[in-house]
Amino acid sequence: MDFTLSKEHEMARALFKEFAEKEVKPLAQEVDETEVFPRETVEKMAKLGFLGIPVPKEYGGQGCDPLTYAMCVEELSKVCGTTGVIVSAHTSLCCDPIMTYGTEEQKQKYLIPLAKGEKLGAFGLTEPGAGTDAQGQQTKAVLDGDEWVLNGSKCFITNGKEADVYVIFAITGTVEKRGRMTKEISAFIVEKGTPGFTFGTKEKKMGIRGSSTYELIFTDCRIPKDNLLGQQGKGFGIAMHTLDGGRIGIASQALGLAEGALETTIQYVKERKQFGRTIGAFQNTQFQLADMATKVQAAQLLVYKAAMAKATQKVYSVEAAMAKLYAAEVAMEVTTKAVQLHGGYGYIREYDVERMMRDAKITEIYEGTSEVQRMVISGSLLK
Amino acid sequence: MKIVVCIKQVPDTKGGVKFNPDGTLDRGAMLTIMNPDDKAGLEAALRLKDQYDAEVTVVTMGLPKAEEVLREAMAMGADKGVLVTDRVLGGADTWATSTTLAGAIRNLDYDLIITGRQAIDGDTAQVGPQISEHLNIPVISYAQDIKIEGDSVIVERQYEDRYHVVKAKMPCLITALSELNEPRYMTPGGIFDAYKQEITVWGRADLKDVDDANLGLKGSPTKIAKASDKVRKGAGEKVTLDPDESVSYIVDKLKVKHVI
Numbered sequence: 001m002d003f004t005l006s007k008e009h010e011m012a013r014a015l016f017k018e019f020a021e022k023e024v025k026p027l028a029q030e031v032d033e034t035e036v037f038p039r040e041t042v043e044k045m046a047k048l049g050f051l052g053i054p055v056p057k058e059y060g061g062q063g064c065d066p067l068t069y070a071m072c073v074e075e076l077s078k079v080c081g082t083t084g085v086i087v088s089a090h091t092s093l094c095c096d097p098i099m100t101y102g103t104e105e106q107k108q109k110y111l112i113p114l115a116k117g118e119k120l121g122a123f124g125l126t127e128p129g130a131g132t133d134a135q136g137q138q139t140k141a142v143l144d145g146d147e148w149v150l151n152g153s154k155c156f157i158t159n160g161k162e163a164d165v166y167v168i169f170a171i172t173g174t175v176e177k178r179g180r181m182t183k184e185i186s187a188f189i190v191e192k193g194t195p196g197f198t199f200g201t202k203e204k205k206m207g208i209r210g211s212s213t214y215e216l217i218f219t220d221c222r223i224p225k226d227n228l229l230g231q232q233g234k235g236f237g238i239a240m241h242t243l244d245g246g247r248i249g250i251a252s253q254a255l256g257l258a259e260g261a262l263e264t265t266i267q268y269v270k271e272r273k274q275f276g277r278t279i280g281a282f283q284n285t286q287f288q289l290a291d292m293a294t295k296v297q298a299a300q301l302l303v304y305k306a307a308m309a310k311a312t313q314k315v316y317s318v319e320a321a322m323a324k325l326y327a328a329e330v331a332m333e334v335t336t337k338a339v340q341l342h343g344g345y346g347y348i349r350e351y352d353v354e355r356m357m358r359d360a361k362i363t364e365i366y367e368g369t370s371e372v373q374r375m376v377i378s379g380s381l382l383k
Numbered sequence: 384m385k386i387v388v389c390i391k392q393v394p395d396t397k398g399g400v401k402f403n404p405d406g407t408l409d410r411g412a413m414l415t416i417m418n419p420d421d422k423a424g425l426e427a428a429l430r431l432k433d434q435y436d437a438e439v440t441v442v443t444m445g446l447p448k449a450e451e452v453l454r455e456a457m458a459m460g461a462d463k464g465v466l467v468t469d470r471v472l473g474g475a476d477t478w479a480t481s482t483t484l485a486g487a488i489r490n491l492d493y494d495l496i497i498t499g500r501q502a503i504d505g506d507t508a509q510v511g512p513q514i515s516e517h518l519n520i521p522v523i524s525y526a527q528d529i530k531i532e533g534d535s536v537i538v539e540r541q542y543e544d545r546y547h548v549v550k551a552k553m554p555c556l557i558t559a560l561s562e563l564n565e566p567r568y569m570t571p572g573g574i575f576d577a578y579k580q581e582i583t584v585w586g587r588a589d590l591k592d593v594d595d596a597n598l599g600l601k602g603s604p605t606k607i608a609k610a611s612d613k614v615r616k617g618a619g620e621k622v623t624l625d626p627d628e629s630v631s632y633i634v635d636k637l638k639v640k641h642v643i
Contacts, residue, residue, distance in 0.1 A: 011569070
């Protein structure tokens with residue numbers, strides 16, 4: 001078992017790191033403070049292919065493996081959680097399902113511009129009454145001639161108003177399953193600007209404040225029949241499979257946040273003096289840092305293992321759930337400790353760790369809460 | 384159009400500097416980067432490639448590890464890479480280096496050779512112009528802008544308070560300044576492609592029309608008497624005075640040190 005990265009992966013990491021340091025880090029505080037979507041950064045990333053890393057070259061992507069993509073989200077999130085999730089939601093939640101379930105025509109029409117970064121993607125599953133209980137959907141799609149007619153709303157949608165292409169889930173009927181009538185869910189591709197598709201309120205969030213989180217509203221929104229993604233009635237499976245991949249992206253974001261907080265704190269404790277010596281000279285600081293670094297390393301191994309499982313295995317739900325569960329909890333713990341080690345300064349918005357701690361919290365919630373990850377993991381143990 | 388770009392792997396100044404017992408740099412033990420002026424030269428070549436569909440070959444001389452900068456250059460968009468590496472070429476000064484690189488370039492087709500102005504480790508700015516002498520072609524140094532017109536290049540050459548506009552027939556050699564441009568980033572897919580490509584590796588035997596007496600440490604007229612890392616200076620002296628007093632204070636200090 002070899003834990004060393006290939007030279008290609010090392011060089012890719014160096015690229016992501018250089019980009020993050022030069023282009024993303026200088027804006028991170030402002031993006032958080034002003035809650036403005038970093039459009040220019042997204043355009044720069046598009047030019048460099050960062051918005052299509054795991055998409056095959058024939059569809060406009062970079063043709064790299066999921067590990068390279070995970071490392072990109074990790075390095076971006078080290079300096080800016082907002083930028084990390086923009087790439088993650090676009091790639092894992094929009095490019096990936098179209099790549100996996102799309103027809104050739106859909107790939108030509110949607111995947112190519114998404115992978116090239118000419119268009120940005122989003123994913124709409126969550127509804128006000130359907131979070132963890134994704135079956136509790138209310139949004140409906142009815143076939144009327146050559147068009148599907150969508151009615152309903154989606155909430156907490158990342159890249160909400162900034163995206164151009166949306167993968168949306170809706171009820172298309174009821175089916176009998178083990179003697180019970182259950183909702184039949186299907187997936188659709190919806191373009192921004194489609195009549196009847198509008199935006200509700202912008203959410204004011206605790207963290208990742210530059211990411212555009214909106215409510216999506218569908219009122220008699222008519223989309224072509226051909227925009228059904230995958231087979232009718234297979235939407236729930238598509239959503240769950242997509243979220244397996246998405247969790248690797250969010251796990252990478254969480255990992256990056258933890259690493260960023262750790263690096264910032266190491267620097268700080270070497271400089272901050274109390275009682276005539278640097279606070280790094282105190283054993284409490286040293287032990288805290290040792291625990292933080294060990295957990296970050298463990299999280300990284302789980303995240304990379306999940307990314308590699310996505311490349312080689314058909315099913316990687318458990319690996320993805322473990323990576324997300326652990327990395328998110330490590331992110332929360334490490335960023336909280338980082339704030340503590342910064343003392344009063346850690347509570348001030350001028351210091352990066354304050355933002356990192358707020359950014360970390362969401363990783364325990366979105367794309368499956370930590371509780372959902374535990375359900376997935378234990379479900380595989382007890383089946 | 385065919386362009387050859389000479390690049391060098393140099394120590395990253397963020398890491399420490401380490402020396403061999405003979406005073407030359409222990410390149411294997413240091414963090415490295417592509418020399419900034421060379422990277423600007425490569426970017427200039429890649430822009431000419433975008434505009435005129437040129438073929439860009441990057442050449443480097445160094446340890447086998449120097450392959451990394453060739454891969455980086457290819458991940459930015461260079462088409463081919465040539466690594467010149469051989470124990471007998473080690474410890475070369477600018478004369479031996481330019482002799483070696485010219486010997487390698489004689490094997491290649493080229494209309495234009497671009498080198499960086501100077502490397503951040505040696506800081507001599509000699510290798511580029513020397514290569515042009517070995518190959519008997521014109522050189523335009525310190526380029527801040529490069530344009531192609533027919534079979535000629537038109538270069539803005541930086542010169543203290545002004546710039547010269549110099550036109551030369553190709554083939555010729557240009558040395559580039561890091562101010563020339565903002566080098567592009569690699570792309571993720573470009574990195575993986577770069578590692579799939581073959582790199583040409585040449586040793587002493589592959590060099591054309593060169594004499595052993597001009598190669599490596601033995602062929603280097605420059606002899607290093609002593610080399611040392613920069614010495615950490617003291618904190619200096621800090622005084623708070625009003626402007627008039629401070630002028631006479633500084634003048635006195637300079638007089639004591641016989642500066643004035």
